[in-house]
Amino acid sequence: MRRALRRGPLQLITALAIFAVGGAAFTAVNAVPQTSAGEGAATISGFTVTNIAYGLDPTNPPNVNTVTFTATADNGDGVNTSLLTFVEFVNASGDWYQCTRTGGVPPAHDITCDTTPANPNTNVQLTAVAANNFTAVIAEQ
Helix, strand or coil: CHHHHHHHHHHHHHHHHHHHHHHHHCCCCCCCCCCCCCCCCCCCCCEEEEEEEEEECCCCCCEEEEEEEEEEECCCCCCCCCEEEEEECCCCCCCEEEEEEEECCCCEEEEEEECCCCCCCCCCCEECCCCCCCEEEEEEC
8 A cells, every 4th residue: 555655646746747748838829029008198289381372384374383382390390301291272172282392491391282183182273263272281290
């Protein structure tokens, strides 16, 4: 009887060790990338638009081919030069012309809008008679 008790615990420990090693071989490996989470708040400021100039088509003066203006960041950002700019000239028409930054020294940005049908965002020619509004949407990227 004594002999059976001596072997019993040793055999039990050996069997548990085998199951532990064997079980570890079948566990899944999870690779989780490093991530971040947080919360913050900042004031959203706008742009002040000045120096609006309309470039009329010399062969058909009622057509407006370009509109240029200066957009100055109200927050004084003197670094960011990447802007996404759209302008609508006919109130509630839904014809938004995509514009590009052509220069300036931040926080002031010189913006040019192609208002011909070649504009990538619309195929409507801006005309002087239709223009009744100037709505600019500008976002720093």
